[in-house]
Amino acid sequence: MMNKLAKVGVLGASGYTGAECVRLLARHAHVQIELLTAERRAGQDLREVFAQFSPLALPKLVAIESVDWAAAGLDLVFCALPHATTQKVVGELLAKAPRTKVVDLSADFRLADPAAYARWYGQAHQAPELQGEAVYGLVELHRADIVKARLVANPGCYTTSAQLALVPLIAAKAIALDDIVIDAKSGATGAGRAVREAMLFAEVAEGMRAYGVGHHRHMAELDQEFSRAAGREVIVSFTPHLVPMNRGILSTIYVRGARDLAAGDLHALLAKAYAGETFVHVLPFGEMPQTQHVRGSNMTFLGVVADRARGRAIIGSALDNLVKGASGQAVQNMNVMLGFPEATALEQIALVP
Amino acid sequence: MMNKLAKVGVLGASGYTGAECVRLLARHAHVQIELLTAERRAGQDLREVFAQFSPLALPKLVAIESVDWAAAGLDLVFCALPHATTQKVVGELLAKAPRTKVVDLSADFRLADPAAYARWYGQAHQAPELQGEAVYGLVELHRADIVKARLVANPGCYTTSAQLALVPLIAAKAIALDDIVIDAKSGATGAGRAVREAMLFAEVAEGMRAYGVGHHRHMAELDQEFSRAAGREVIVSFTPHLVPMNRGILSTIYVRGARDLAAGDLHALLAKAYAGETFVHVLPFGEMPQTQHVRGSNMTFLGVVADRARGRAIIGSALDNLVKGASGQAVQNMNVMLGFPEATALEQIALVP
């Protein structure tokens, strides 16, 4: 595999996460980009959509319908399409080219229970027969399953941030489960490139707001993964916010230690859990992360501070929503699935500043 | 009083809150600005510090030491000096000119207990004899006392935001007291104009961070006011964050209803508490405020949403930290103290956008 370049494609290359996949893949030592799709931009070059690709030689954008999956012979496809259209596309792709692997960046294969999907997304699952084989692709927590997977559901940006901070603590029964508050703040690219009035520069700049309060879809993913880790149902309080910046998610998480565990104990647990990981870094006890320190990188920085209220701790989790929160994690999944060194093409350090 | 203009002064006019006082006072129908001080800028015009005042005729900046308080005959002074220097200045001012009233924008007179001041600020209170007469100047909650006050301690920006949302609920015993989480986000002007590396544009833009986690000084003020409202000690979980915007504070507050009260009940309580207020506006149930909608105005917008976790509610509180969170509230205090209509000079609607 190291001698021959793997052939990869990116579906939805004109969106932010699709283009970010291209940005990372174009400098990847072991892959060759063979296919780029973009419905409304079919026939154009990617440089007409994102001029930074202007100096690169890349395949022209095509429509998905025009692709002959069997003939394409791709080793792996990144699917960066909108929610709800993905299940059908992946179903067709795998029917025609069963040896192609898929990393799906949408939410379409993240919920193991098709009924939960229907409830949160308001429509029936379009490929329930594939859902069973889909592996939830948070590498640090599910690496062993990802190695063997054909179809990986890349996690959401908010949920990656919250899970990396909380799953080891929940699994270790180290925190109270009915008292978890996750206050999450995201940059504007988290909303994707869909054209909406609320995402205009002048509506976002010089201000801040919460949204989806009380009923954000990412809750379904959090519920599933936290409950799986706890072995019982866990319902957290989760509020996403929009911050006037392009990239970055900061989750400020309020927890109460279980079994008399103090903040320092929680920090020790996290430090141990991630001691061997390249892309999760636990700061010294008492330090909180900031999104600037991970921008443009595939890192998640975690910090733990003792609250003055006895028994409570505050955990900070920072990542770049387009990298570790989306496309970087997708490439990390590919590296695991295809047997490349896990950090390939993902070693960029955060911009200064 | 309406026929003759009141004579006012602003100490510390070269900082953000001082200059914002000047901005509001320069268009106030019932006052005349007679004195502006700024230590390092003494001898200059305010226009050399903030060019927007260039077209206005204003007194030159002088050093505080050069002011003859008795001769100045000021009706009221706004004190926008750094914490710790204020107690001494106000002590001297009131000794020389006992009929001058003072609105102090620093933290120096906010803590009723000098021992609490010493504990949180690391030095003895310099004017304990004045602390007894100082009135805590959150107008909507303490108007009756402010009417009669000579010395008003203008509340902090974070604490104004949190108190307006929580004090009526705490006083009504409507929420659990040991389970309150306040996740607060502020624009950069909240840090004042002091020159620090961490506040450079490039350190703040395109990122977000928590700070003072676990031990921020505003906690002392929150403890005092929440405990006063509750009639017992209340210790909340409070985390301030820095957001890449100039103005605005958004507090996202997580509470649990007491006595089986649901989110809708909390909303009704707040709506009733502020029904007659000009500067606190409770949004319809289920809507959350955003800082854009109060920027440049003296308004606080409050919103209440039901959390999906049973019995929990999420409360949003948005204000402009330089107006309702500082200088606007100071002018509002002055209006109350000098008998002017409370909204004078404060009717500006938030910028669009």
Add this chain to the structure above:
Amino acid sequence: MMNKLAKVGVLGASGYTGAECVRLLARHAHVQIELLTAERRAGQDLREVFAQFSPLALPKLVAIESVDWAAAGLDLVFCALPHATTQKVVGELLAKAPRTKVVDLSADFRLADPAAYARWYGQAHQAPELQGEAVYGLVELHRADIVKARLVANPGCYTTSAQLALVPLIAAKAIALDDIVIDAKSGATGAGRAVREAMLFAEVAEGMRAYGVGHHRHMAELDQEFSRAAGREVIVSFTPHLVPMNRGILSTIYVRGARDLAAGDLHALLAKAYAGETFVHVLPFGEMPQTQHVRGSNMTFLGVVADRARGRAIIGSALDNLVKGASGQAVQNMNVMLGFPEATALEQIALVP
């Protein structure tokens, strides 16, 4: 007129310039807002479009077609509709209610020559019979005509900025006419609230770009006004840029003095031209304006600096594109047309900061 409030309407109140008109008019001592229109939002309250109006009592939004102009009996209407739809609407309005005055914020009545309109806007003028009576509403330059006007064409934001700097110099034959470069930078609200991918937060933040290079429609307006001032055709080099900020236009203008006039002479000419004006302020020679100093105000700040290249000067012109560049100027026009003090409702000083 001072005893009875004038009845005014705002067409297109759900856009930025329309809403900004409402913001200013709501605090205007001599007018009453009687009508607000917004096609897609008809039936809603303005607070559903811009929440900052939530505490105010305002008329509901209606569709233009539903308005009975004669019955409405409005004294003046602000027309903040998209280019090209305005001519028809104003034509119908004045046909039905010939005593209503109109301030039009679109480009539809700015070009005196209907042929020029057709050339630059790609369609025939829809109300050529009204064009003849339209007055170009740059108050400082055409006040005498505006006093008598029924229909005023409010100037563009870029062109206001450039004209205030250049028209007095051109009229005085003080600068070379074939060597004028205007490099203009605008905040994002200059593009209005139309929903376009290029105006998403993430497409504008953390970057800068020129646009409309070589062929921007504002050139038509500049050509007309500069040529009128010069008494001959003047074609300037004009490049607009988009800056990641909400409000503000900064024009940096490169000129060469005529008749051996140096930069200081140009400064003296401008200072003299605007000596009696409230809303144009000429900074001391050698100082350049910045947009922060006019944000939220109706001011234009002008500055003149000597270039090191002999005979050349650099002129800076800063204004808030939504105030002096649009809605503030519209209100200023109304004040002149209806005989109110010109600065009414426009005295707000720029935010600090």
Add this chain to the structure above:
Amino acid sequence: MMNKLAKVGVLGASGYTGAECVRLLARHAHVQIELLTAERRAGQDLREVFAQFSPLALPKLVAIESVDWAAAGLDLVFCALPHATTQKVVGELLAKAPRTKVVDLSADFRLADPAAYARWYGQAHQAPELQGEAVYGLVELHRADIVKARLVANPGCYTTSAQLALVPLIAAKAIALDDIVIDAKSGATGAGRAVREAMLFAEVAEGMRAYGVGHHRHMAELDQEFSRAAGREVIVSFTPHLVPMNRGILSTIYVRGARDLAAGDLHALLAKAYAGETFVHVLPFGEMPQTQHVRGSNMTFLGVVADRARGRAIIGSALDNLVKGASGQAVQNMNVMLGFPEATALEQIALVP
């Protein structure tokens, strides 16, 4: 050289350009970072200054005075110190370790004429004996000299942007020399990390300003290089502006074609000049670059558009001031000086977005 890692040091690693060098060098296949200096931070880890380096193993920060240059045996040193202190440091370094090569990111060795240095910087050159051997390090224009150099003066960010656009045109006598206007816009990191009130977030955000109008030090460098290319003295009109963004320079350049050359001819000349270059990309005729498309990359994008004024063209030049405008170019210089492939460690594509 490819088998053994070159040993490099970075002086001034706690500033933006120094840290950006570290960011690039840490992922460079052919170098090992052996030395990092930072006067006020000596004894600390770089992670305490820039937390993004937290996961990396890097040498501790030391004071320059403590370095034994001979013993250090460095192959190359990046000098990212403030102007004026550099000449002395480099003089001492090369005296003790004459085989070490130096890339200096300050302005101290950019002006070939020590008298010009004294005139523009207000003090005598401290190492005139070294100035003679210093090579001006704009790689695309002076590669042949850089290959052989021991001491390279890395160009300024503004001047790199302007020279890449103009030097080929000036050298080809394709444009009029007395009529060049360069209107340049820079992000805030261009001012470095020095702590100044004018660079606070709240002083920069939501606004724009020109600075150094008529007398910016970068003019000396432009004069030198443009005059060298022209074979006669060239004095351009150059105005730098501060834009509320972290990274990026956009130069909008107004020129007049010489010898009846039109904008298309100028474009053809530039396209030909850079046809073989990796880091300068000429966009199709009629397109203008934007800084977003080069952010975080070592690219310069150039665009040429015809002005409507006959014979005039508008040229856009965009780069990232910390990469191609500083540290990326410094690494590019090192690659040339040490014989590495020129693009090593510089292949990162601009962030999306």
